[in-house]
Amino acid sequence: MLKKTISKDKHNYYMKENYEKINFFSRHIGPSTYEIDEMLKTVKCNSIYEFIKKTIPKNIFFSKINKIPNSISEYQYLKHIKNVGKKNKIYKSYIGLGFKNTITPSVIQRNILENPSWYTSYTPYQSEISQGRLEALINFQTIISDLTSMDISNASMLDESSAAADAVLMIFRKKIKEKKIENNFYFFISKEIFPQTINVIKTRCAGLKINFIVDYYNNIKKYNIKKIFGIIISYPTCTGDIYDYSIFIKYLKKYKIDIIVSTDLLSLSLLKPPGEWGADVVIGTSQNFGIPMGYGGPHAAFFSTKKEYTRYIPGRIIGISIDKSNKTVFRMALQTREQHIKREKATSNICTSQVLPAIMSSMYAIFHGKNGLIKIAKNIHKKTTKLEYLLINNIKNIKQTNKYYFDTIKLRTIYSNHLIREIAERKMTNFRYIDSHNLTITLDESTSNNDVIDILSIFLEFNGEKKNYNLNIKKNINKIPSVLKRKSDFLYNDIFNKYYSENELMRYIKRLEKKDISLNHSMIALGSCTMKLNSATELFSLTQDEWKDIHPFVPYSQSNGYNFIINKLEKYLKEITGFSKVSFQPNSGSQGEYAGLMVIKNYHNYIKQYERNIALIPASSHGTNPASASIAGMKIVLISTKNDGSIDIDDLLIKSKKYANYLSVCMITYPSTHGVYEINIRKIINIIHKYGGQVYMDGANMNAQIGLINPANLGIDICHINLHKTFAIPHGGGGPGMGPICVAEHLIKFLPNHPFDNNKEKNLNNKKILTVSSTPYGSSLILSISYAYIRLLGPDGLKKCTEISLLNANYIKEKLKKYYKILYTGKNNMVAHEFIIDCRIFNSVGINVTDIAKRMMDYGFHAPTVSFPVKGCMMIEPTESESKMELDRFIETLIEIRNEIKEIEIGKYSKEENVLKNAPHSIETLTNDYWNYPYTRKKAGYPLSWVRDRKFYIPISRIDEAYGDRNLCTCI
Numbered sequence: 001m002l003k004k005t006i007s008k009d010k011h012n013y014y015m016k017e018n019y020e021k022i023n024f025f026s027r028h029i030g031p032s033t034y035e036i037d038e039m040l041k042t043v044k045c046n047s048i049y050e051f052i053k054k055t056i057p058k059n060i061f062f063s064k065i066n067k068i069p070n071s072i073s074e075y076q077y078l079k080h081i082k083n084v085g086k087k088n089k090i091y092k093s094y095i096g097l098g099f100k101n102t103i104t105p106s107v108i109q110r111n112i113l114e115n116p117s118w119y120t121s122y123t124p125y126q127s128e129i130s131q132g133r134l135e136a137l138i139n140f141q142t143i144i145s146d147l148t149s150m151d152i153s154n155a156s157m158l159d160e161s162s163a164a165a166d167a168v169l170m171i172f173r174k175k176i177k178e179k180k181i182e183n184n185f186y187f188f189i190s191k192e193i194f195p196q197t198i199n200v201i202k203t204r205c206a207g208l209k210i211n212f213i214v215d216y217y218n219n220i221k222k223y224n225i226k227k228i229f230g231i232i233i234s235y236p237t238c239t240g241d242i243y244d245y246s247i248f249i250k251y252l253k254k255y256k257i258d259i260i261v262s263t264d265l266l267s268l269s270l271l272k273p274p275g276e277w278g279a280d281v282v283i284g285t286s287q288n289f290g291i292p293m294g295y296g297g298p299h300a301a302f303f304s305t306k307k308e309y310t311r312y313i314p315g316r317i318i319g320i321s322i323d324k325s326n327k328t329v330f331r332m333a334l335q336t337r338e339q340h341i342k343r344e345k346a347t348s349n350i351c352t353s354q355v356l357p358a359i360m361s362s363m364y365a366i367f368h369g370k371n372g373l374i375k376i377a378k379n380i381h382k383k384t385t386k387l388e389y390l391l392i393n394n395i396k397n398i399k400q401t402n403k404y405y406f407d408t409i410k411l412r413t414i415y416s417n418h419l420i421r422e423i424a425e426r427k428m429t430n431f432r433y434i435d436s437h438n439l440t441i442t443l444d445e446s447t448s449n450n451d452v453i454d455i456l457s458i459f460l461e462f463n464g465e466k467k468n469y470n471l472n473i474k475k476n477i478n479k480i481p482s483v484l485k486r487k488s489d490f491l492y493n494d495i496f497n498k499y500y501s502e503n504e505l506m507r508y509i510k511r512l513e514k515k516d517i518s519l520n521h522s523m524i525a526l527g528s529c530t531m532k533l534n535s536a537t538e539l540f541s542l543t544q545d546e547w548k549d550i551h552p553f554v555p556y557s558q559s560n561g562y563n564f565i566i567n568k569l570e571k572y573l574k575e576i577t578g579f580s581k582v583s584f585q586p587n588s589g590s591q592g593e594y595a596g597l598m599v600i601k602n603y604h605n606y607i608k609q610y611e612r613n614i615a616l617i618p619a620s621s622h623g624t625n626p627a628s629a630s631i632a633g634m635k636i637v638l639i640s641t642k643n644d645g646s647i648d649i650d651d652l653l654i655k656s657k658k659y660a661n662y663l664s665v666c667m668i669t670y671p672s673t674h675g676v677y678e679i680n681i682r683k684i685i686n687i688i689h690k691y692g693g694q695v696y697m698d699g700a701n702m703n704a705q706i707g708l709i710n711p712a713n714l715g716i717d718i719c720h721i722n723l724h725k726t727f728a729i730p731h732g733g734g735g736p737g738m739g740p741i742c743v744a745e746h747l748i749k750f751l752p753n754h755p756f757d758n759n760k761e762k763n764l765n766n767k768k769i770l771t772v773s774s775t776p777y778g779s780s781l782i783l784s785i786s787y788a789y790i791r792l793l794g795p796d797g798l799k800k801c802t803e804i805s806l807l808n809a810n811y812i813k814e815k816l817k818k819y820y821k822i823l824y825t826g827k828n829n830m831v832a833h834e835f836i837i838d839c840r841i842f843n844s845v846g847i848n849v850t851d852i853a854k855r856m857m858d859y860g861f862h863a864p865t866v867s868f869p870v871k872g873c874m875m876i877e878p879t880e881s882e883s884k885m886e887l888d889r890f891i892e893t894l895i896e897i898r899n900e901i902k903e904i905e906i907g908k909y910s911k912e913e914n915v916l917k918n919a920p921h922s923i924e925t926l927t928n929d930y931w932n933y934p935y936t937r938k939k940a941g942y943p944l945s946w947v948r949d950r951k952f953y954i955p956i957s958r959i960d961e962a963y964g965d966r967n968l969c970t971c972i
């Protein structure tokens with residue numbers, strides 16, 4: 001093979017490039033200086049400046065981000081973040097309330113959490129190249145179904161509180177649809193569930209005007225029982241009590257009241273599961289299955305229910321199906337992209353779940369197995385009973401009030417808890433102080449016998465005794481009632497009984513990993529999803545003790561490292577967007593959408609415009625917008641778009657006038673999901689404001705704005721930002737994410753609040769309950785990633801990222817326009833950071849967008865976004881992180897697929913039997929002795945010369961989607 005020589009000019013470029021690599025943005029941005037110049041020639045521009053002038057309308061251009069510090073090197077950043085981490089104080093936290101210390105097995109931390117094969121993969125919409133993640137998630141569903149003893153579970157929820165809220169909404173919708181209740185019915189909330197969950201339920205259900213009763217569960221008979229349609233109870237309660245609800249449940253069932261149970265997952269290895277005593281829905285968090293607290297997240301909540309609720313379950317369900325060769329395979333079932341396809345008719349607005357933490361929790365259960373989980377649970381319970389015994393036998397004036405418990409004791413003191421708190425915090429220990437005389441102590445997997453003695457010493461000092469105490473425990477104590485001891489089996493499947501050794505678990509994780517395409521294999525050009533580089537340096541702090549071991553409800557002074565990051569990140573986002581305040585509470589884009597809409601509703605209510613309830617949503621808006629508006633209780637009015645993809649101003653004006661007295665919000669995605677900058681954006685905003693509405697911007701496409709466009713300057717009132725897109729938080733196979741909301745000054749007082757927000761300096765004056773997540777700052781741990789992204793890039797790097805994301809998209813568009821119809825273009829025939837190719841024109845030869853998507857797998861690529869926002873089309877977004885070499889491989893792939901379609905058009909291959917209809921070609925197909933296709937194995941598996949060296953071997957053939965829904969099976 002002849003070695004290609006590098007031209008002198010190109011060599012000089014590379015020499016310069018190597019020198020510039022001391023700047024982080026030169027490594028984050030894919031194309032070299034030479035490649036950027038080559039791409040500029042393709043789009044017929046002489047400079048980036050000229051290119052931007054041609055692409056972005058002059059009236060929206062706003063190039064100014066001054067208050068962001070200059071970029072620092074990765075070495076400087078790592079030193080910096082280590083010093084910031086030292087500001088956090090790692091105390092022993094026994095606060096509980098759904099968050100506990102846990103031990104992450106090193107084999108899981110190293111091979112999953114720190115492995116880009118797992119954290120850079122995308123949501124498993126393309127099953128054939130997602131079999132590893134799908135298997136891990138069906139393991140998770142099986143674990144949840146087994147432990148809760150319920151029929152069906154989904155593949156994770158955002159957090160425990162939102163899972164509870166979605167359970168209430170699910171029951172309400174089903175009963176309303178079946179006409180079993182009316183709007184004057186009530187839902188009963190037990191006072192003994194977590195306080196944050198009560199707030200989230202009230203917030204999430206406010207839009208649908210669900211009525212609530214909040215009281216102790218055994219007071220339900222005081223109310224009109226015939227008007228109560230559901231109840232949520234806790235098992236164990238937020239203060240640790242374990243109740244036998246059996247008689248109570250029989251009473252509820254007599255009145256056809258549906259029962260949601262909030263539970264502790266680990267406790268169910270010892271406790272009789274809720275499914276065995278009458279629960280209809282069981283929710284909770286899997287955080288104590290090996291996921292660090294991380295100041296609140298990310299953690300995978302769980303949701304399990306009865307079969308009768310299958311079609312109503314929120315979020316994603318992983319199911320079992322078959323592929324073309326009749327092989328058993330895994331897929332996303334029922335809910336696949338339904339929030340985009342069904343829009344306002346979707347059962348939930350969930351777009352991001354917690355895939356990566358769910359996978360880690362599933363591996364934790366596999367690592368320990370049934371016996372290991374039982375051993376851990378028994379050890380925790382034994383230490384809790386020991387602590388109770390030592391306290392009540394050595395401390396005067398104190399009483400333990402829980403008759404039965406698992407890991408939490410509730411203490412009542414005669415004297416004020418103020419002195420206990422003072423001593424405890426001096427000894428670097430946190431308890432939960434309910435009021436001046438009551439506190440709880442929650443032990444966990446990490447609690448040692450020495451920790452128990454240390455806790456005792458705090459109370460001895462409080463009691464004025466420091467030396468004389470009795471450690472002798474004369475008998476085994478068990479505080480789980482015999483009637484509630486678990487007798488049923490769980491985790492009996494083979495998968496949970498053969499990977500106890502690290503060697504075998506490591507190999508199992510690797511086998512799953514090899515079945516999935518992620519960014520460490522090739523670019524993932526998903527429109528609206530922005531799959532960019534997630535730098536290793538940005539992720540470095542996630543596994544450091546100073547960041548991962550902080551309870552979300554510690555006193556404010558113990559979280560100064562987090563306070564620093566949150567305050568700085570807010571300052572940077574305010575500078576980038578122009579807004580006045582940021583809330584980091586929403587832990588996904590969809591939660592950000594909902595929170596933003598509720599901020600607007602509360603604002604309108606505050607100014608006594610209660611009737612405003614109309615959401616105008618252009619067809620070019622992000623797919624979750626109508627689903628979020630529907631859940632917020634708004635009436636949706638769609639705005640049409642023109643042939644060029646822009647919003648139809650005339651239609652907007654007509655409908656704004658028509659609903660002038662009722663207009664609440666117009667939800668705009670900018671640039672639109674059609675891939676164009678709206679030239680008339682200021683006019684659109686002025687129309688909405690003229691008729692009394694607020695303008696909400698979906699931040700999904702913020703990657704086409706930073707440093708070039710300022711949304712607040714345009715007149716936008718509120719927007720959310722997908723940190724898991726624009727600001728480099730990895731997608732994690734479908735989650736975690738963060739969706740903070742930014743607001744103009746008049747909306748500040750309506751931002752989310754939280755019952756455990758310990759920042760006393762906040763003064764939001766919020767009179768309404770608006771809590772959207774279990775914790776004040778959502779999935780706080782991953783905020784450090786976005787902070788790192790901004791510090792490493794600096795203002796010039798951030799702007800450069802936007803410019804190159806636009807250039808990369810326009811370069812691909814220019815190269816493909818001879819082969820595919822580009823559906824929409826904007827000013828000067830340019831597109832934004834993404835664009836749509838029309839695949840419907842191939843229907844005449846029997847080829848559709850799915851066939852093209854499946855065929856791309858044979859070339860080693862994940863397909864771009866399929867059938868959204870336009871059915872039968874493909875939306876392409878390359879991001880700034882991809883080099884010209886990778887872009888060219890992607891372009892060559894689509895051109896070659898177009899040639900393969902041409903072969904069908906000219907009759908070389910039939911409409912029914914061709915390389916696209918049979919795609920993808922699995923490793924089993926390619927190596928089978930039997931070959932009965934009219935084309936060669938080479939054409940099927942190695943269609944271009946470079947594919948062989950980079951070949952991704954697909955584990956299964958094309959999946960039968962319909963079979964999986966007709967024969968739904970969701971656990972192993």
